[in-house]
Amino acid sequence: MKKRSAIKDDLFASEHHREKIDRTGDPLAEIEQHINFSALAAEVDSIAPRVDSTQGGRPPYPTETMVRILVLKRLYNLSDEQMEYQLLDRMSYQRFCGLTQAINIPDRTTIWHFENRIGEAGAQALFDGVSAQLFKQGFIARGGQIIDATLVPAPKQHNRRSDKEMLDQKAMPIDWKPVKRRQKDTDASWTKKYGKSHFGYKLSINVDAKYKVIRRFQCDTAKEHDSQHFEAVLDRYNTSQDIYADRGYPSTEREGWLKEHGYRNHIQRKGHRQKPLSECQQRRNKRIAKTRARVEHVFASIDQMGGKLIRTVGQARANFAMTMMAACYNLKRLVSFQRAGIKAF
Template sequence: MSFSEYDVTRRTRKENFLKQIDQLIDWNSIEKAIAAHYAPVSDAAGRPAYSGLLLFKMLLVRIWNGGLSDESVEDMSNSNLHVMRFLGLSLEDDVPDHSVLSRFRTRLTAADAWDELLARVNEQIQVHDIAVRKGCHVDASITQSPRRPKARPAYEVVNDREERDDEPGAQSAMRVIEVTQPGVDSEAYWIQKGGKSVFGYKQHTVVDGNGLVLTVETTAANCHDSKPLLGLLEKANIRPGTRIHADKAYSSQKHRAALKSRGIKNGIQDKALRNNPLTRRQLQRNSLITKARYVVERTFGSQARWFNAKILRYRGLAKAHAWHMLLAMAYNLKRLPRLVADHRLITQT
C-alpha cells in the first residue's frame, strides 16, 4: 500500500455506505459479465484502458447521488475520498472522463447487457439469504422524457414512385407520414395519467417481498400495464407456488389461466364488469392484496426520491431500458446493508 492509499483509507469512515457495499458484494462475477461486452486493452492514445468494473461503479455512484450528470460524477470521483476508495483509485490515478463513461454505457446498451448484470447483482444479494420469494409483486411506473413534441405532429405526403400526380396509379402510390420533429424522442409516447398528458416510457417491474427488483421491461408509455406480464414472469423465473400480487389492471381470464398453468398462485385483484359488480368477498380480497403489494409502490417511490428517477436524460427505448436497469441495481444495493443488518439481528435473537 502506497502512502497515498494509506492516507485515503485513514481519512474515510469505516461505516460509510460505499465501504459496506464493498464488504457485502464480491465484484468478480459482475466484472466477468461486463468483460464479455467491454474489455478494451488500451484507449485511443495507447494508454491502458479503464476497467469495465470501474466504469460500472461510477454509474452506480452517479445514481446513488441523485442522478448526477456524467461530468458531475467525474468531478466527484476526483474529489470525494469515499468514492475514490470505492472505485479502487489512488490519489495518483487518473479518473475516467465523462466521454469514457458515456461510451461505456452506450457499448453495454448496444450489447443488451443490463439484464444479465442485474441477475449477477441479485446473485450476490442472494448469498446473504435475505431475498423473499414467497410473494412477488408486479406494477408499472412512468418515466417522463423532456424530449417531447413542442407542437402537434405535422404530416407530409410522400410519393413512392416518380410519376405525375395525374397519371393512373399515382394516387395509390402516395402515403402520408408523420414528420419527425428535431430533438423529439420518436420512440416515446403520450399517455393520460391523473388527468394530465405525460410523454415518455413505462417501467414494468417485478419485485420480491422486500421490494428488491427482480426484473424490468421497458415499453413506450402508452403500452398497457398488463401486456408484458407473462414475459416478466419468464424473465424473473418465478417458481411454482409463488403468489403474484398485482392490481386490477392485470385482471383477465388469459392471465388467470397462464398463472394456473405455471403453478403460480393468483394474487391479482378482481375487476368489476358491466352489470356484474364485485361481491363483498372480492372486495375484501382486493383490500388484502392492496396491503400486500405496497412494497412495489415503495420501490418506485424510493427510486424517485433517492435517485431523481422519474426524468429520463436519454433518448430512445434501449437507453430508457438501460436507465431503468441501472436504477434497479442501484436500488437493490442501496437497500442491501440495512436488510443484511436486520436479517442478522433476527437470526441472533
C-alpha cells in the same frame, strides 16, 4: 489583534476528514464491504471485452472502476457531467472508485463511451451479477410474486403539430437536420394517469413478496398498458404459487391461464360504472392490498435514488438506464440485508 477562530489549518486535514467520515459512517464504504465488484466487472467483460491496448494507445480504465462509476451515477441519478465533477470534488467518490491517488479522472466522454460499449447487454449482466450475489447469500424468490409497473419520466419533447403527425406515422420530418434528430426522443410516448399527462417510458417489475427484490423486469414506452408485460415478468422460480397484482391486470383469459398452470390468483378486481364491486370483492381487494403494497416500497426506494427521471434519448438508452435502476436497487437491498444481519434461512 487578530480575532480568534475555530478554524484550524493542518497539513494532514484530509486525513482527519477521512477518519471522521469513517467514524460517521460512509454508505459507499458499506456498499464496498458487501458487494463483490470484481465479480460484476467480470460479468461485464464477458459481454463486452476490454479493448486490447498492447499495440499502443492509451489503455482503458479498469472495468471495475467504470462499473463503480456507473453504480454511483445511478444511485444518485447524476448526469455524465455531474458524475465527472463529483469524482473530482468528492473524497468519498474517489475512494469508492479507487481514484484517490489518480491524477487522471474519467471524464464525461469516457463514461459515455463506456456505457455505449457495454450497452443494454452489459447493464443486464450487472443486474444478473447482483442477482447471483443475492442467490449466493440464499435470498431466493420466496413468498409469492408481486407485479406492477411505474412511469419513468423523460425530458418532454416540444414538437410542432405537423411534426407530431409525422412521428405518429413512424416518419421523420424532412426539415430535421441530423443534429436535431439526435436530440429528439421519438421512442418515448405520452400517457395519462389519474387525469395527468406523462411523457417517457414504463418499467414493469416482478418483486418477491418476502424480500422485496426485483426478480424480473421489462422496459417499454409509457403508452403501453401495464397488463401487456404480465407474462414477460412472470417469475417461474418463486417458491410460492401466489401472484399479486392491482386492478390493472385482471382478465378472464389471464385468470384461466393462472389456474391452468397452478398459480393462486391474487389480482384485485376492478369495478365498472354499471357493475360496481360487491362487498365481498371489496374485502378481497383490501386483503390483497396488504401484500401487494410491498411493491410500492420498491418504487419509493428507486425514487429516493435521485428520482426516476432519465436523461437519455431513445429506447435503447432508456432501457440501459432502467436496467441500472433495477440493478442498483437490488444492490442496495443486499447491502441492507447484510447491515441488518438478516439471514435468508
